[in-house]
Amino acid sequence: MKILAILRPRAQLAAVCGAAVLAAGCAAVQTTQSGAVGVERKQYMSSLVSEAALDQEAAQQYSALMTQARGQNALDVNSAQAARVKGIAQRLIAQAGVFRPDASGWQWETHVLKSDEINAWCMPGGKIAVYSGLIDTLKPTDAELAAVIGHEIAHALREHAREQVSQQMAANVGLSVLSAITGSQASADLGSSLTKVMFTLPNSRTHETEADRIGVELAARAGFDPAAAVTLWQKMDAASSGGGQPEFLSTHPSAQTRIADLQAIAQQMMPLYQQARK
Template sequence: MNTTYLLSRRFVSGAVLAAATALGGCAAVQTTDSGTVGVDRKQYMSGMVSEQALQQEAAQQYSSLLSEAKAKGALDRDAAQTQRVQAIARKLIAQVSVFRPDAANWKWDVHVLSLDEVNAWCMPGGKIAVYTGLINKIKPTDAELAAVIGHEMAHALREHAREQVSQQMVTNMGLSVLSAVTGMGATADLGGALSEVMFTLPNSRTAEAEADRIGVELAARAGYDPRAAVTLWQKMGALSAGNAPPEFLSTHPSAASRSTDLTEAANKVMPLYQQAGGK
């Protein structure tokens, strides 16, 4: 019998078994309430990746990033700009209990980093950064800036990073079989996985759609015109026309239907915006 073929079959069988074991450790969870926009997809999270552990890792990485930015003179350099971003974020944070009450007790933190990229993000547990490149190049209104920040906050509320890391862990279970066969090391690096998910890998279209809708509702409840999400993405698209897309777009794929979806979501939450004093 061909020993290479036999080894290959054993590897495949082992990988399937490992993947099945990992999948068996995943649980279907509902990370947020559906809100007015109706986000109610069940998500599968691995028991190997706890919410607490990921938030702790995010806090450590965030602290390191802020320390590095401060050392370079790139942390909250413009006081007025920082105050503007933080004021908008505070209004959005005040609305998070609509989607998940526990998030109101997260240790939210918001800073502006003097980096030229058009980018913003929110790490697990509510660690937010907005880059000056986004502010200076897009020149967003307060409502458009609320759409950006609300979108990123929504990723954290829905625990999209944990969902992606869970999927990576399931894959790594299969790879661990290969490492056992070949003698090559393979370890589960939570910090590395989080960094890759946050700053390298794109979100899925499903995750993007959920973040769009929740972000629009957060903005509306906070008193920001939800229709600004549409003009924001139009500005993003115009900036990338004929050039390499901004960093914000490179990890946030924009489907042709995005404007339509955002318009529908904005119309759905307009009563909330009006109740908050909007016109």
């Protein structure tokens, strides 16, 4: 959950892709349906960064990370936490088809990593990790935890990582360089880009807003109170004001701005929640 804000306006993205369309094969694609929340922004992806290739790279990196965590006795150490997170994630995943039907065929995985860090993420293709520090520090309710996991799932459904990798390639690499990259070098370049996007570079404010909106709708449809997204971020704000600011909040818009946005989304999604609870 890299909620670090770098504003990358739609006009800037269009200009970058427009200038590099011949060099990087950048084209508008539709990754998800709009849902009840109305996420309809066009996304620009490079043909050199296929969904299948990125999903394969993500699966390999995720497997390596989980193997490393297991070796450090940091993988699903608390069985109750692991079962709780997996159960909540499964309910959210069951609703993912509202935004993209093909997600039902993804090889979803969910694990809890032992770490004091307040963090969570979902890699392309549905590879989820929640850090124990988030659970131990924030002590979220199930609905609040659903807000976190739903937000991360939304990033994967919307293919934000692929979009960022595409932007990098479109902005920084010309056709002559790209055409020279073949075989293992191409794989290494893609893997390096994915690692940066997932664990170093910030998500844009637009990406975060989309993940908030989709995540709240997923939670509501799964029978979790959408208003819990508000109380979750109030807890996040409290954690950051204590001097131990979560990594994913470091340059994000103010908590009050985000909370106000989430309050409006939660109210909009309340009928879906009420229907799911019947």
